[in-house]
Amino acid sequence: MAESILSLSGVRADIDQYHILHGVDLEVPAGELTVLLGRNGAGKSTTLRTIMGLTTVTQGKVRFRGEDITGQPTPRIARKGIAFVPENMGIFSLLTVRENMVLAAVDGPMDPARLDWVFDLFPPLKKFWNRAAGNLSGGQKQMLAIARAIIEPRELLLVDEPTKGLAPAIINDLAGAFEQLKQQQVTVLLVEQNFNFSRRLGQSAAVMNDGGVVWSGQMTELADNDDLQHELLGLGLGEHQ
Amino acid sequence: MSAHDEMIGQATPPQGVLARFAAFRENKPHIFLLLLMMAVALLMMDPRTWVLLTISGLAMGAMVFLMASGMTLTFGLMNVLNLAHGAFISLGAFAGASVLVWLSAQASEPSLLINLAAILPALGFALVVAGLLGLVFERLVIKPVYGDHLKQILVTVGGSIIIMELIHVVWGPNEIPVPRPEALTGAFLLPDALPVIGGVALEKYRLIAVVLGLAIYGLMTWIIERTRVGILIRAGVESREMVEVQGYRIRLLFLGVFVAGSALAGLGGAMWAMYREIITAHMGDELMISVIVVIILGGLGSIKGCFYGAVLVGLINLYVGYLEPRLAAVATVGLMVGVLMWRPQGLIPVIKV
Numbered sequence: 137m138a139e140s141i142l143s144l145s146g147v148r149a150d151i152d153q154y155h156i157l158h159g160v161d162l163e164v165p166a167g168e169l170t171v172l173l174g175r176n177g178a179g180k181s182t183t184l185r186t187i188m189g190l191t192t193v194t195q196g197k198v199r200f201r202g203e204d205i206t207g208q209p210t211p212r213i214a215r216k217g218i219a220f221v222p223e224n225m226g227i228f229s230l231l232t233v234r235e236n237m238v239l240a241a242v243d244g245p246m247d248p249a250r251l252d253w254v255f256d257l258f259p260p261l262k263k264f265w266n267r268a269a270g271n272l273s274g275g276q277k278q279m280l281a282i283a284r285a286i287i288e289p290r291e292l293l294l295v296d297e298p299t300k301g302l303a304p305a306i307i308n309d310l311a312g313a314f315e316q317l318k319q320q321q322v323t324v325l326l327v328e329q330n331f332n333f334s335r336r337l338g339q340s341a342a343v344m345n346d347g348g349v350v351w352s353g354q355m356t357e358l359a360d361n362d363d364l365q366h367e368l369l370g371l372g373l374g375e376h377q
Numbered sequence: 378m379s380a381h382d383e384m385i386g387q388a389t390p391p392q393g394v395l396a397r398f399a400a401f402r403e404n405k406p407h408i409f410l411l412l413l414m415m416a417v418a419l420l421m422m423d424p425r426t427w428v429l430l431t432i433s434g435l436a437m438g439a440m441v442f443l444m445a446s447g448m449t450l451t452f453g454l455m456n457v458l459n460l461a462h463g464a465f466i467s468l469g470a471f472a473g474a475s476v477l478v479w480l481s482a483q484a485s486e487p488s489l490l491i492n493l494a495a496i497l498p499a500l501g502f503a504l505v506v507a508g509l510l511g512l513v514f515e516r517l518v519i520k521p522v523y524g525d526h527l528k529q530i531l532v533t534v535g536g537s538i539i540i541m542e543l544i545h546v547v548w549g550p551n552e553i554p555v556p557r558p559e560a561l562t563g564a565f566l567l568p569d570a571l572p573v574i575g576g577v578a579l580e581k582y583r584l585i586a587v588v589l590g591l592a593i594y595g596l597m598t599w600i601i602e603r604t605r606v607g608i609l610i611r612a613g614v615e616s617r618e619m620v621e622v623q624g625y626r627i628r629l630l631f632l633g634v635f636v637a638g639s640a641l642a643g644l645g646g647a648m649w650a651m652y653r654e655i656i657t658a659h660m661g662d663e664l665m666i667s668v669i670v671v672i673i674l675g676g677l678g679s680i681k682g683c684f685y686g687a688v689l690v691g692l693i694n695l696y697v698g699y700l701e702p703r704l705a706a707v708a709t710v711g712l713m714v715g716v717l718m719w720r721p722q723g724l725i726p727v728i729k730v
Contacts, residue, residue, distance in 0.1 A: 188622060214624035226619040228612045230727070235608045242624045284623075 138165040141292055141323050142187065147196035149186045156182045158347040159196065164292070167321040169314065171334040171355060173369060174344035180327040181223055183344070184294045187325075188220045189213045201291070215242070217291030221298065223327075225281040229270025233261055233280055236269050240284035247288075254283045257313045275306035282313065286322070293317070293324045299333050311336055331369070335359045343368040407675075407685035407724045410716070414689065418696040424573045430695040436583035438691030439590020440652065442684050443645030444664060445671040446597060447638020453678015453727055454613050455631045457519055458526055461533040462642055462668065463661030464540035465507045469643025470650035470660060471548050473503035474555045477651070481556055489560035496558050500647050507643020508636050510540070515635040523631075537662075544658040552657050555650045561585060586648060593641075594684045601680055610634060614678050614727050667694075670713045676723030685724060 140163040149157040157179050164170050172180050185191045187198055189210040198206045205213055214220070228236055237246060255262040258279035264272060269280055278298055285293050299307045307330070314337050317324060328334045334341070338355035351358075351368050358364055402409045419427050448462045477484050480495035518536045522528040564578040601607040613620045613627055620627045642661075649664065650656045671690050675682025690709055697708035704711075716724065 190618065190622070209626075210618075210621040211624050211626045214622055220622050222619075222622070226616060226622065228615050228619065230615055231608060231612060235611075238605065239608055239612055239620075239623055239625075 138167055140164055141166040141201055142325070143199045144183070144187070145197050145199075147183075147186060147198060148194045149182060149191045150194055151182065151191060156191075156347055157186060160186075160344075160347070160349055162342055162349050162352070164323065164325050165340055166323050168339040169318050169324040169326060169337050170340045170342065171338035172325060172327045172342050172344060173329075173331070173334060173358075175370060176329075178344040179347040180344050181296050184220065184296050184325070184327060185222075187213075187294060188218065219285035219290040219293050221281045221285050221293070221295045223296040223300065225277050227269045227272075227277050227280050227284070229268065231269055232266050233269050233272070234265050236280055236284060237261075237287055240287050243288055250287065250289075254287060257316065258283055258309075275302050275309075278302060278306075278310065279313075282310070286317065289322075291323065293322060295324060296327045297329060298326070299328065299330045307333060331365075406720060407682065407689075410689060410724070411685060411692075414692055414696070418692070418700075421700060422696075425577045426699065428567075428574045428577050429579070430699055431692065432579050432587065433583055434692035434695035435688060436580075436586040436590075436652070436691070437694060438688035439586050439594075440645050440648050441664070441667050441671055441690060442590055442687035443593060443648065444642050445668040445675075445687055446593075446680060446683050447641040448668055449672040449675065449678055449680065449683045450610070450634050451638050452672060454610055454634055455523070456526075457523065457631075457635075458529045459519065459533050459635075460530055460665070461514065461518075461537035461540060462638075463663075463665035464537040464544075465510065465639045465642035465661070466646035466649070466664055466668075467544055467656075467658050467661035468510060468540060469503035469507040469646030470555075470656045471544055471553070471658075472506040472643065473499040473647025474553060474650050474656055475548075476502045477556055477558070484556055484558040487559050492558040492560040496561075496651075500644055503643040503647035504640045505643075507646070508640030511636045511639025512632070514639070515632050519635065541658045541661075548658075550658075552655050555654050555656055557582065557651050557654050561651070582652060586652065589648070593644075594680070597680050606630075606633075611727075667709055670709050674713050674716050674723060676726035678727035679723070679725045682723055682725035682727075 142162075142164040144160050144162040147157055147160040148155070160179070160183055162172075162183070172183065174180050182191055186193055189205070189208055189212075193206050196206070197204055200213075200216060200218065203216075205216065228239070231239075237251075258276075260272070260276045261279060261283055264276065269277065272280060282295065282298065285295070298310055302310070311333060314324065314326075318337065318339075326334070326337065335355065340353065341355045341358050342349050342352035343358070344350065345368070351364070358368070415431065418430070422430070444462075444466050447465075448459060451457050451459055451462075476499035477495055480498065483491050483495040486492060514536060518532050519529070522532055561582045564580045565584070567574055567577045567579065569575040599607075601610060609620060609625060609630055613630060617627050620630070646661065646664075649660070653660075667687075667690050671683060671686040673686075674689065675684070675686030689712060693708045693712050694705060698705040
């Protein structure tokens with residue numbers, strides 16, 4: 137396994153009076169796509185939000201490239217090179233597609249070559265460049281959300297359930313985009329419920345249950361072992377998808 | 378056109394005169410209401426009086442816009458209810474008036490150029506003093522109460538009382554007369570040859586207020602629509618969290634907007650001082666009623682809505698004040714009630730509920 141770029145050790149986090157994370161230990165290897173799996177309510181989204189500093193860590197440490205980033209303000213964490221695509225995509229619906237992208241390019245004007253690459257990945261963004269992002273379809277919004285995260289090179293992408301509620305054809309397009317990111321050895325931590333999608337893309341995997349990581353290893357190991365899938369992800373999830 | 382069609386944005390153009398009229402009313406409610414109000418007023422009075430009142434109403438609207446624009450941004454972007462906004466208006470008025478008195482030699486010359494040597498420093502000083510107070514006020518008073526409206530109301534009302542008492546300490550408790558610069562007194566006479574409106578006397582100061590108000594509206598619109606800071610402000614109105622996730626420090630943006638809003642309140646206050654030619658520490662409180670009506674009427678967080686709201690408030694004040702002076706006091710609030718019954722979200726809402 138490659139050296140890890142992000143590591144969580146014993147991370148506990150609360151939302152209001154509820155304990156959501158009970159000591160999460162997670163290593164994200166550099167240059168790989170890691171899939172974070174688990175049932176609804178296992179704490180996957182909270183884990184991503186905690187890495188971004190959007191949920192307060194009550195105990196434990198989050199380290200990014202060896203540096204302790206626990207408790208740092210969200211903008212500072214983002215500027216270290218972590219991009220976050222939340223479950224609701226978080227696009228600014230009143231802004232145009234262009235304006236959404238302008239804000240995402242924090243370091244200044246967008247690099248035209250990189251923008252062309254993004255347009256190649258997601259052609260609808262070019263078509264609707266000056267339209268309000270709120271008028272995009274669900275799939276196009278997801279494309280915009282991911283495009284924002286990659287318009288400038290980032291060390292780590294955190295992506296929360298990009299396939300949720302999307303049609304199979306669009307999921308296929310998204311998978312193609314992630315394949316390209318993998319080829320460029322961009323580090324991705326992907327929360328996903330769709331096991332086929334995860335199996336196709338994931339290099340390493342971690343499974344969460346009840347606020348902790350209960351299994352982690354290579355994706356192939358999990359994909360080839362039906363019993364393990366049953367045990368970790370519930371009955372027959374693999375077959376149903 | 379229903380709200381549902383608007384969201385899809387692909388509705389077919391309406392057919393027929395009535396349908397087009399309905400579409401205009403729903404899509405451009407601010408222009409519809411403005412034209413309606415001006416037309417009704419024109420039917421009820423002599424055209425010469427109407428021109429006079431309309432210009433005066435626009436002037437009042439321009440000044441109220443300056444005062445209200447800062448508050449609509451702090452409310453829309455930061456979700457902060459700053460009831461001390463009126464105190465910034467008062468402070469701007471006193472700061473501007475002090476400079477005018479100090480430079481009264483320049484202000485009393487008949488030449489506009491020499492007058493400007495007093496007016497520009499006065500307006501600039503009002504802007505800077507109110508802006509600086511805004512900086513201190515945000516750090517000391519607003520920062521600890523982000524996200525809690527009840528506390529915001531309590532501490533900002535308290536802050537407002539302190540600022541107004543400090544004005545009493547510095548400038549004394551009495552009303553202060555403000556010398557209006559010489560070149561801004563008097564009026565332009567429209568040439569008699571003009572049909573219908575010939576011979577109407579338009580006060581110079583009001584025309585200048587309209588021009589300045591329009592210029593600042595234009596500048597603000599440009600900043601909001603075209604610059605990166607403007608995009609950030611609009612993004613922040615929608616989701617503070619996502620602005621931070623992109624790597625921007627929204628607290629810094631809040632501070633900047635608060636200071637700019639306070640400075641604009643100060644500028645509006647200084648202009649109001651020259652308009653009324655007399656100021657008191659509590660003038661800001663009196664103006665706050667108009668300011669609050671304007672930001673609710675226009676739609677919270679919308680600069681464009683704020684501008685049209687201010688113009689509507691200015692016009693209805695002048696029209697009703699002429700037609701039925703006893704109703705002038707309730708006209709502003711009546712306008713707000715009427716608009717909210719028609720469009721509860723305000724004329725041009727930024728925050729989609």
